[in-house]
Amino acid sequence: MSKIHVTTKVNGDEVEFLCDPRETMLDVLRDHLNLTGAKEGCGTGDCGACSVTVDGRLVCSCLMLGAEAEGKEIATVEGIANGEALHPLQTKFIEYAALQCGICTPGILVAAKNLLEREPDPTEEQVRYWLAGNLCRCTGYDKIIRAVMDTAADMREAS
Amino acid sequence: MALDKPGEDYEGRTSYTHVGTRVDRPDGLDKVTGRAKFGADAHAPGMLHGAIVRSPHAHAKILKIDTSKAEALAGVKAVVTRADFATGLEGEEWNVLENVMASDTALYDGHALAAIAATSSLIARDAVKLVEVEYELLPHVTDVDEAMKPDAPVIRAGQQSKLVPEGMHPNVVNYYEGGHGDMDAGFAEADLVIERHFTTEAAHQGYIEPHAALATLGADGKGELWCCTQGHFIVQKTCAALVGIDTSQLRVTASEIGGGFGGKTTVFLEPLALALSRKSNRPVKMVMSRSEILRATGPTSSASMDIKIGMTKDGRITAGKGVFRLQGGAFPDAPAGMAAECSFAPYNLNAVSIEGYEVMANRPKQAAYRAPGSPMAAFAVESVVDELCKALELDPIETRLKNASREGTKAAYGPTWDRIGLVECLEAAQAHPHMQAPLRESEGRGVAAGFWFNHGGETSVSLALSEDGTAQISVGTPDIGGSRASMALMAAEILGIEYENIRVTVADTATLGYNDVSHGSRVTYASGLATINAAKDAVGKLCDRAAQRWGIDPEAVIWEDGCAKPAGPNAGQFDPMPLKEITQRMGRTGGPISGHFEATPEGAGVSFGVHIVDAHVDRETGKTSIDRYTVIQDAGKAVHPTYVEGQFQGGAAQGIGWALNEEYVYGEDGRLQNTVFLDYRIPVASDLPMIDTVIVEVPNPGHPFGVRGVGETGICPPLAAIANAVSGAVGVRMTSLPMSPPKILKALKEQ
Structure with a gap:
């Protein structure tokens, strides 16, 4: 089966790759582009560990084919920090211990950042429903929700 | 709270400079930036990708495995079957090998029969479909009570231990009994005796990170293995035995681990990746899919339990009896003994009798899941205690305090407790504002205690x-x-x-x-x-x-x-x-x-916890929502209080899933019906409230700083606490988990 040539942008950088038509965007990120921050927890779009944004829209990269990335802008967890400066969500997640094993953290950070870009002042209920597509088995979500709410408050204050 | 005298190891310090502070974790930066390397994140030059051929049948004789078409596929570099592994293994090593690669019989849906390495994972998966297996179907059984009946199919003959009472079905492979005191006199003394039957379904640990391994093994018997595991030394020892090399010649490196909860304490992919690497002379990476994890790794046991407890009008427990039957898949070692031992641990009893039966069924080999055996036992015992309190109009915490285990209490399984913190936990629960908060309509409040040994x-x-x-x-x-x-x-x-x-x-x-x-x-x-x-x-x-x-x-x-x-x-x-x-x-x-x-320190110090939960039941849909949750647990000394809270909250959340939703659903054909997270639904953020925590610190005499383990006890009380809350909300005693909407609707209908 011949491969498909794709040109796309990942975290602001132009990239090209050849992918099998069956390969998902997650396969491409992890196996071709060496960006292993996005994780495969289920491969069926249920766990959100592979969350990325595509042209600003939150997507499970395991449900998107690599070939669909042509001409898009993809953002992954690797692009959240600006050089050595962490995003406020990243700092708060460490401070609040909003992660235990950390496997769901990349997806949750991508999703939470996307939420705060849309809704700078979310209610607890909004945060819980927005993150309902991101499974975490360690924390019971308590510290994650608090970290997101408090980051939102800090960012509102700073802006 | 450094109340205690120094113990054998406890130094009795009254203040600490570092212990007890909430510092940032050293792996934090790596984990929020995506650069932490987990099991599946490793890569080696020349690496192949592996995939596994699995049985679609619950129980079948394997007549023939024809791999010729798979081997002929371009890109396929090696195929292994049982013939590529060590022979002459015994005991648990044989069991583990049999579980990761079947010999002559497929024992459950998902049982591995062969493994393939190819130049890409797509080719490896294509090759799996080309393997032709001839089966002779055998009768199967997946339910623990069914597996014990006289006419149940025998899963593997000759596995029964000598401890098993005579006349029991060969699927009953081990038996445990304990207790003390005069049971008849105890029950005779009671004003009220309640006896009930309880069941729980198997639940999976549900770690988000799939099992993954990257292996290199040469014909010289020297190997390298990278994998996500809770214990790389046991992986080293087990894999070396299974592929027939010296332990010291296999170097195992543990990756960052994306959750385990007991499920990553054994091997699944690792020996297969090593055998494929040896055969292909290339590094081989293997990663499980979610459906493989659910079908073929170890969930916890399902359980069938009978509890009988007697109580006086003023709330004294006069006798307690528990029988615990736990299904461990097609292998021995279901934690029936531990269920029995944990069951009555919170109570100081003059008459107690506990029995445990390990039962085999056509399911994957059970693995440890956070305090194995204890949560289901607590569910059964604490439900009956709750029912007795309700019937005798007694306060559930006061009654537990009256009967609580303390320093010097003799446990049902033999030991006499050293310094323990159950009373302190119950007192903290009693004083907690949660206990005084008003309940709304169709809402119930449940309380339960739980126990874990620690190790x-x-x-x-x-x-x-x-x-x-x-x-x-x-x-x-x-x-x-x-x-x-x-x-x-x-x-x-x-x-x-x-x-x-x-x-x-x-x-x-x-x-x-x-x-x-x-x-x-x-x-x-x-x-x-x-x-x-x-x-x-x-x-x-x-x-x-x-x-x-x-x-x-x-x-x-x-x-x-x-x-x-x-x-x-x-x-x-x-x-x-x-x-x-x-x-x-x-x-x-x-x-x-x-x-x-x-x-090999021996002073781990047992741990108790008490949970309070408010649950609301929608009488139209049967759906339960958890409105408020409080975890109170003895940590001995909290070294990092935030992480201790995290353990409490995580245990409670897993317990909520197990109590309300999670279950292994087997069809008539013995196949697992819910093999993705959509169908095996673990709690999501919108299912849960904030989970309040109270850290009680009663120093463990066996540790210099008084530390007790905190990881597991948090999952022991929730099944019971939630069942007590839901039973209160619906007005019917719920005796079967999970309390999913159909079960609650049925209970409401029969009311």
Whole structure:
């Protein structure tokens, strides 16, 4: 089966790759582009560990084919920090211990950042429903929700 | 709360500089930036990808496996079957091999029969479909009670232990009994006796990270293995045996681990990847899909239980009897004995009788899941205690206090408790505002206690000081909950240097002596104790160097605030000598300074917890929502309180899933029906409230700082606490988990 040539942008950088038509965007990120921050927890779009944004829209990269990335802008967890400066969500997640094993953290950070870009002042209920597509088995979500709410408050204050 | 006298190991300190602070975790940056390397994130030059051929049948004789078409597919480099593994294994090693690669019979849906390595994972998966297997179907059984009936199909003959009472079905492979006192007299003394039958379904640990391994093994018998595991030393030992090489020739490195909860304490992919690598002479990477995880790794046991408890009008328990039948898949070792032992642990009883039956069924080999056996046992016992309290109009916490186990109480399984914190937990529950909050309509409040043994286990730790006065610590227990931070905090306390100046590494199997798995809530206790003692070993050597420099006796030097000091005025007048001053000269004063400690500590110190939950039931849909949740648990001493809270909250959340929703659903054909997260639904953020925590600190006499493990106890009370809340809300005693909407609607209908 011949491969498909794709040109796309990942975290602001132009990239090209050849992918099998069956390969998902997650396969491409992890196996071709060496960006292993996005994780495969289920491969069926249920766990959100592979969350990325595509042209600003939150997507499970395991449900998107690599070939669909042509001409898009993809953002992954690797692009959240600006050089050595962490995003406020990243700092708060460490401070609040909003992660235990950390496997769901990349997806949750991508999703939470996307939420705060849309809704700078979310209610607890909004945060819980927005993150309902991101499974975490360690924390019971308590510290994650608090970290997101408090980051939102800090960012509102700073802006 | 340092109330207690020093114990055998407990030092009785009243204040700490580092222990008890909420520092940032050392792996935090890596984990929020995506660069932490988990199991599936490794890559090797020339690497192949593996995939597994699995049985679609619950029970079938394997007549023939034809791999010729798969082998002919371009890109396929190796195929292995049982013939490629060691022969002559016995006991648990044989069981593990049989589970990861079937010999002549497929024992459950998903049982591995062959594995393939190819140049891409797509080719490997295509090749799996080309393997032709001829089966002869055999009758199957997946339910624990059905598996014990006289006409049940025999899963594997000859597995029954001599302890099993005569006349029981061959699927009953082991039996446990314990207790003390006169049961008849106990029940005769009671004003009310309640007897009930309970069932729980199997639940999966549900770690988000799939099992993954990257293996290299040559014909010279030397291997390298990278995998996500709770214990790389047991992986080393088991894999070496299964592929027939010397243990020392296999170096295993533990990746960052994306959750385990007991499910990553054994091997699944690792020996297969090694065998494929040996055959292809290339590195082989294998990663499980979610459906493979659910079908073929170890969930916890399903259980069938009978409980009988007698109580006087004033709330004294006069006798308790429990029978626990746990299904462990097609293998022995279901935690029936542990279920029995944990069941009545919160109660000081004059008459108690406990029995456990390990039962085989056509399901995957059960694996540990957070306090294996205890949550279901607590569900059964605490439900009956709750029912007795309701019937006799007694306060549930007051009644538990009246009967509570304390220091000196003899447990049903034999030991007499040392210092324990159950009473303190119950008192904290009684005083908690949650208990006074009003309930709304169709809402119930449940209370339950839970118990876990905690574990010590084989442990070794090495600590090396650097010239600049910093320290590096090698531990052999994978960090599943922030233990690198806890180790550094404990070492900082002894060395008297800053937390930031210590780096803790999970060392590979070639670098450190044997360490048991990160299980049994043992890491902060046992690796912590070993870290403290390794640091003390180094401190002894630091004092020696100072003594040498001052020209005084080593016994005349003490260590305080990170400095060597003369022990008193008689020792001489010298300025305190900081650690850094000694390490800067160590090369010239006798060489590098390191500290070591190896032991199998026995003083883990049992742990109790009490949960309070408010649950609301929608009488139209049968859906339960958890409105409020409070966890109260004895941590002995919380080394990092935030992580302790995290363990409490995580245990409660897993318990909520198990109580309300999660279950293995097998069809008539013996196949697992819910093999993706959409159908095996674990709690999501919108399902849960905030989970309040209260850390009780009753020091463990067996640890220098009083630490008790905290990882597992948190999942012991929730099934019961939620069942008690839901039973209160619906007005019907719920005796079967999960309490999914159809079951609740049925109960409401029958009301």
